[in-house]
Amino acid sequence: MNGTDPSPSELAEFRAEVAAWLEQHKPADPGFLLPQTFMEVGSDQQLEFLREWQHKLWSAGYLGVHWPSEYGGRGMHAAFQHEVDRELRRQRTPITFNVIGLGWAGPLILDIGTDQQKALYIKGILSAEDIWCQGFSEPDHGSDLGNAQTRAVRDGDDYVINGSKIWTTMGNYARYMILLARTDPSAERKYDGLSFFLSPMEARGIETRPIQKITGEYGFTETFFTDARIPASCLIGGEGNGWRVAMQTLQYERGAAAGAAGGLPQVRISVSDLIDDIRHLRRDGQPLLEDPVVRDRLVELIMEEKALGLADRRTGLPGLNTDYPLSLPLSFKLRASEYQRRMRQYGLELQGGLGSLYVGDEQAVAGGFWQRAYFNNFATTIGGGTSQIQANIIGEQVLGLPKS
Template structure:
């Protein structure tokens, strides 16, 4: 079906009007700044209701197949809907691991039965998903994962520990990387990938309190937990390949996400606004040439990220280093966000040491909280150091 420019303009106006009319009022409690800070039932209920409402209105999963709860439309419609969500500053769609990683993976390589079983629940927010990749003793070295999955009849028995499991205590399903064969010559060949239910005996997700005072991550313990053998995706030993494909979605190098906002929109204009009424040595802070120079550099960087996303979709503009923008996207965006928020705090002087809950904190400690929360994104999906290695090896062709 061809789509005219007028069709897209009309759709944008439709979405904008809906977002304006349906944006929730301030609930009176602290909302998460990203999907990695959902730590209370109150927050969860609020965000679940919001995501369900967006999906029912037709603005989530717009490019996913109709028969599985999606809209069956061109991805351009979802892109426009997401842009309007950002512009109107609506709440996040919190089920990001389902919407952005598990869902696209199932859509891409899953069976028709798996699509029918899982996709609609992801979109509606009925089924929350989490990720079981990282382990306490192995950091970013996923290939050394030691959580075991042993086949017994029509079940797999799982034993081991996963960490940094976002919303593990609320999730119904986990994308799980576990070792089915410890004897392979290459450690990667012994791993398998599961769409594992979380509501079975033997799984205990223990919340982890972060430096912000909030929760959102868990450490997840498996002790003789039995999951159906049909939870296996692909065949035994194919886990590493499937996990790497999943990480491509997580790092922004593959399309297919259902849409929605994963993070509260915090941009350079927000920071400039909070600096307007600040002074240094009796003069407005924004008149200081050094401050202005730093701001201009940050503005340029934020603009380059936005333009880079557009450039990535135009093949002739990326022939020098194909996929360079997609593979570097996570590193560029997360490190920029961290530095921008750090700069905002530094301009507050002594007040920068105050936090949420202190009556004297500027903007209620918003920037301090945002800065601490930014580290989740620089670690999850592969640390910034891992991302730099990916760029060096896969884009620049440097040796390992």
């Protein structure tokens, strides 16, 4: 999956190839609202558009470039996928929506799955034939993932599942779920009684109910298991090792571990986009961008955005990650999601009274883009562990601070 480091000229030639292909094949505006992230896929129309786009990108050889060729990838160096992703961002293509498969389940299966599991699941993840969802959070336990109470009881060649999960992204469309369930309720430590499954969603006894978000869109479901039988072969990592496997999965989700297939998980929004969208706004009869206070705040955001970009690049330099290998990626997830929240909120503040308008209002700035983007960003500050949980992790595991 790695191979010899490619030369700058090889990467440049490959990126030029990708750029030319995208110029010819990236989809035109479909005429309906597209999701800003993979957490807003709420209609069959959106799903089929994004599924077709991901399949086209993979068929051209530009998704999972560094995944093994025997499972649908190309077996090239990961740097080539990085060039694809940079070009996807530059050309503002639609998102590659199957993020839980591409970014979490896929890398996990490739790292610790059996050959049979790799052959069964990986190609379908890349092609978008098989959509994946995540069964971690539960209604009664908030961020206390280790206290998951969904039960999995072994019965011959099956496990029988009972319980419920919440905030299941694309649960109503998914074919498979990465599922954390309790197989030993008598374990002395709650973390020792958990197991991890690659669960089919089509099993009898599994039901999903859509959850409407503050934006009016859908994308999440609550998932119920009632005597649902899944094959014992769905177990991954061994019975009782679910907590360790879940923590490994969260490293992918938080960006602290490599291996994702690539693609564009969300629409990239920058300060330059904000500046472009407010150029025509005026305050007290003068262009808003001539206000020195506004300009000063925008410059602060530009500097922070640049710093985040440099911090992301630092994660790939071994010499800067020796003492605390996960400190940079873990802090990046927290800082980036909180930065995006503040930047989008400022985009609303700059609109004054127009900031109260929303998508569909003719007078809304940029069609209500910033309002929708602001509300959608809360999923990012919650997913993978809330910002508060992330701060605790950094304090305890990176800085060595006590829990109390």
